Amino acid sequence: AAGVIQSPRHLIKEKRETATLKCYPIPRHDTVYWYQQGPGQDPQFLISFYEKMQSDKGSIPDRFSAQQFSDYHSELNMSSLELGDSALYFCASSHQTLSYEQYFGPGTRLTVT
Amino acid sequence: DQQVKQNSPSLSVQEGRISILNCDYTNSMFDYFLWYKKYPAEGPTFLISISSIKDKNEDGRFTVFLNKSAKHLSLHIVPSQPGDSAVYFCAARGSGGSNYKLTFGKGTLLTVNP
Numbered sequence: 001a002a003g004v005i006q007s008p009r010h011l012i013k014e015k016r017e018t019a020t021l022k023c024y025p026i027p028r029h030d031t032v033y034w035y036q037q038g039p040g041q042d043p044q045f046l047i048s049f050y051e052k053m054q055s056d057k058g059s060i061p062d063r064f065s066a067q068q069f070s071d072y073h074s075e076l077n078m079s080s081l082e083l084g085d086s087a088l089y090f091c092a093s094s095h096q097t098l099s100y101e102q103y104f105g106p107g108t109r110l111t112v113t
Numbered sequence: 114d115q116q117v118k119q120n121s122p123s124l125s126v127q128e129g130r131i132s133i134l135n136c137d138y139t140n141s142m143f144d145y146f147l148w149y150k151k152y153p154a155e156g157p158t159f160l161i162s163i164s165s166i167k168d169k170n171e172d173g174r175f176t177v178f179l180n181k182s183a184k185h186l187s188l189h190i191v192p193s194q195p196g197d198s199a200v201y202f203c204a205a206r207g208s209g210g211s212n213y214k215l216t217f218g219k220g221t222l223l224t225v226n227p
Contacts, residue, residue, distance in 0.1 A: 042217040100145045104156035
């Protein structure tokens with residue numbers, strides 16, 4: 001079965017640079033969620049999109065923005081990167097009306113040096 | 114404040130025995146609970162879930178129990194296998210509107226010894 005695809009899997013950036021993370025949800029899933037997991041931490045919700053509209057917002061810095069496109073893939077744009085942004089970034093998808101389960105991608109490991 | 118709490122950072126169990134992972138929550142608006150299993154450098158894998166209107170859900174070796182009055186749930190794995198060794202996250206989903214984000218506990222590292 002198709003799973004959530006994230007790219008890239010690993011990304012190394014320097015401070016103050018920008019990064020773009022991509023997420024391709026499971027086919028026919030209409031909702032995408034982004035989570036950030038710091039070292040030794042639990043995943044923290046950043047932002048979600050339902051049918052291409054932002055549906056919820058968590059502890060996402062103003063330096064970050066995201067969108068969901070017409071093909072339902074989503075991109076998380078991160079600017080003015082800081083050392084503290086180094087983390088695993090997970091994307092998850094779900095079908096809002098069919099099931100409550102969120103299925104996670106393998107994550108993007110971002111390292112800011 | 115941590116709305117979903119997994120108070121045991123680690124648990125060690127012998128192969129073939131039962132593993133019981135516990136989770137407490139404080140927000141009575143949570144209406145759906147999920148357990149995820151996570152290996153290092155991989156995304157969380159969905160295991161089993163339970164709606165707040167139920168008190169038990171079973172899927173093969175995995176059973177989740179929910180005690181709504183105590184705001185407590187537990188995941189039972191029986192029999193435990195070495196391949197079950199991973200970090201287990203308890204997660205809760207809010208109810209109403211567009212509030213479908215998951216709130217996670219800090220995880221419990223389960224080690225199943227052969």
